[in-house]
Amino acid sequence: xVDLRPVAYVIGRxxxxxxxxxxxxxxxxxxxxLDNGAAFAASAAITGVIGGALTLSxxxxxxxxxxxxxxxxxxxxxxxxxxxxxxxPFYIGAPGLSLLHAYFEAVSGITTTGATVIYGxxxxxxxxxxxxxxxxxxxxxxxxxxxxxxxxxxxxxxxQFFRTEGFxxxxxxxxxATDIARQLLVVYFGLTVTCIAVYSAIGMTALxxxxxxxxxxxxxxxxxxxxxxxxxxxxxxxxxxxxMILGSLPYIRYVQLVNGSAxxxxxxxxxRAYLLWLGFAxxxxxxxxxxxxxxxxxxxxxxxxxxxxxxxxSSGFFSGTFPTWGGLMLxxxxxxxxxxxxxxxxxxxxxxxRVQLVAxxxxxxxxRIGSPxxxxxIRYDGRSVEEDVLxxxxxxxxxxxxxxxxMSVALTLFGVDTVSxxxxxxxxxxxxxxxxxPLVERTGTFVDFPPGAIAIMTLCMILGRLGLLAVLVLxxxxxxxx
Numbered sequence: 241x242v243d244l245r246p247v248a249y250v251i252g253r254x255x256x257x258x259x260x261x262x263x264x265x266x267x268x269x270x271x272x273x274l275d276n277g278a279a280f281a282a283s284a285a286i287t288g289v290i291g292g293a294l295t296l297s298x299x300x301x302x303x304x305x306x307x308x309x310x311x312x313x314x315x316x317x318x319x320x321x322x323x324x325x326x327x328x329p330f331y332i333g334a335p336g337l338s339l340l341h342a343y344f345e346a347v348s349g350i351t352t353t354g355a356t357v358i359y360g361x362x363x364x365x366x367x368x369x370x371x372x373x374x375x376x377x378x379x380x381x382x383x384x385x386x387x388x389x390x391x392x393x394x395x396x397x398x399x400q401f402f403r404t405e406g407f408x409x410x411x412x413x414x415x416x417a418t419d420i421a422r423q424l425l426v427v428y429f430g431l432t433v434t435c436i437a438v439y440s441a442i443g444m445t446a447l448x449x450x451x452x453x454x455x456x457x458x459x460x461x462x463x464x465x466x467x468x469x470x471x472x473x474x475x476x477x478x479x480x481x482x483x484m485i486l487g488s489l490p491y492i493r494y495v496q497l498v499n500g501s502a503x504x505x506x507x508x509x510x511x512r513a514y515l516l517w518l519g520f521a522x523x524x525x526x527x528x529x530x531x532x533x534x535x536x537x538x539x540x541x542x543x544x545x546x547x548x549x550x551x552x553x554s555s556g557f558f559s560g561t562f563p564t565w566g567g568l569m570l571x572x573x574x575x576x577x578x579x580x581x582x583x584x585x586x587x588x589x590x591x592x593x594r595v596q597l598v599a600x601x602x603x604x605x606x607x608r609i610g611s612p613x614x615x616x617x618i619r620y621d622g623r624s625v626e627e628d629v630l631x632x633x634x635x636x637x638x639x640x641x642x643x644x645x646x647m648s649v650a651l652t653l654f655g656v657d658t659v660s661x662x663x664x665x666x667x668x669x670x671x672x673x674x675x676x677x678p679l680v681e682r683t684g685t686f687v688d689f690p691p692g693a694i695a696i697m698t699l700c701m702i703l704g705r706l707g708l709l710a711v712l713v714l715x716x717x718x719x720x721x722x
Contacts, residue, residue, distance in 0.1 A: 354461020556673020
């Protein structure tokens with residue numbers, strides 16, 4: 241059987257940290273004279289007691305390393321159990337929010353999806369909006385850790401390509417996972433503080449600057465306003481796009497940059513491809529809008545840059561009248577949302593890395609039609625890609641497309657129209673955060689979706705981070721046997 245103690249110990253420590261962090265928005269609400277502080281106090285008490293019990297009862301697991309099966313369990317627990325406790329302030333403190341909707345909100349925050357079932361964000365207590373931003377920020381940090389440390393070990397979606405001896409992750413960055421984690425935290429915190437400072441300098445209120453800053457670097461998209469970035473048209477859009485891009489590049493490259501090595505960032509093929517593909521999409525939609533509507537150049541470029549960056553980085557912020565741009569925009573948005581940004585960041589989607597390798601496999605198979613006996617290895621960033629990596633990659637992409645189709649059909653069984661269903665699965669599975677379709681138009685949120693659809697979308701957000709294959713592995717009897 242799998243030894244659950246190391247997993248329970250780590251989850252217990254995470255819950256203790258979560259409980260402590262819950263006190264911050266509670267104190268803010270209490271000082272503001274709001275009753276909602278009690279909701280955070282109660283949530284912190286419940287979370288802290290359970291986290292402490294898990295930690296104390298499994299303390300003998302301290303220092304034990306995780307094997308592959310335990311890595312699977314820990315990752316699955318982070319995406320499923322931790323949001324359950326993160327949902328407590330919403331369930332206790334947000335009026336009229338069911339446990340399912342509260343869990344959806346917390347999962348959306350921790351997976352950095354940014355989709356919401358809360359309408360009237362401007363009227364929420366300060367602490368509640370701050371908690372939403374904190375969930376985004378914590379989720380983004382956790383995703384970066386998992387992407388660099390656990391996914392290569394778990395061999396999910398070809399990520400084992402980034403695993404070599406001695407935790408030589410994403411090239412020669414640092415020799416040990418603890419060093420990676422520590423310096424990643426410094427980089428992540430530094431980017432966040434810089435983003436918040438810039439947002440404050442361009443005129444955002446303290447609450448907006450902090451919450452938007454936390455969510456931007458995490459590519460999370462939780463805003464303290466129903467208007468998102470429409471409150472800060474102009475400089476807010478340019479700086480928002482800049483920091484969303486910074487948050488969706490491989491974090492390990494920043495660690496290398498801090499350690500005096502800038503070359504890996506400039507030579508990273510997926511980072512270059514990401515910026516190139518995003519730039520191409522922005523130019524196409526910008527020119528198309530100007531030519532077809534006569535829209536002014538600079539405002540149209542700014543709005544296009546911000547919204548397409550938000551989609552491809554899987555952030556979920558919006559500005560302007562984005563949903564009314566027409567059919568070409570929807571097609572481009574759908575494609576770049578599926579592609580996503582860079583592996584090793586908090587962004588989601590298939591990732592540029594995987595799309596690049598899929599394209600390389602397709603080109604190789606086309607060449608083999610004319611020369612079946614040729615030996616044609618695939619290389620990425622100067623390294624040969626092994627066949628097991630390519631097989632895992634193809635399985636991941638295939639399962640992603642399969643989930644997209646099956647879950648879209650499942651939503652229609654609950655009475656959701658086809659357009660709303662397709663884009664609801666697209667945005668939750670890809671952790672994009674945007675919503676399109678008749679059910680979203682009234683509020684710009686997912687509050688009008690039936691409970692069954694909300695449950696499916698919650699599962700999609702988790703699958704978008706964990707992957708179908710990882711879930712299937714967990715339910716196999718052989719997984720639990722030695």
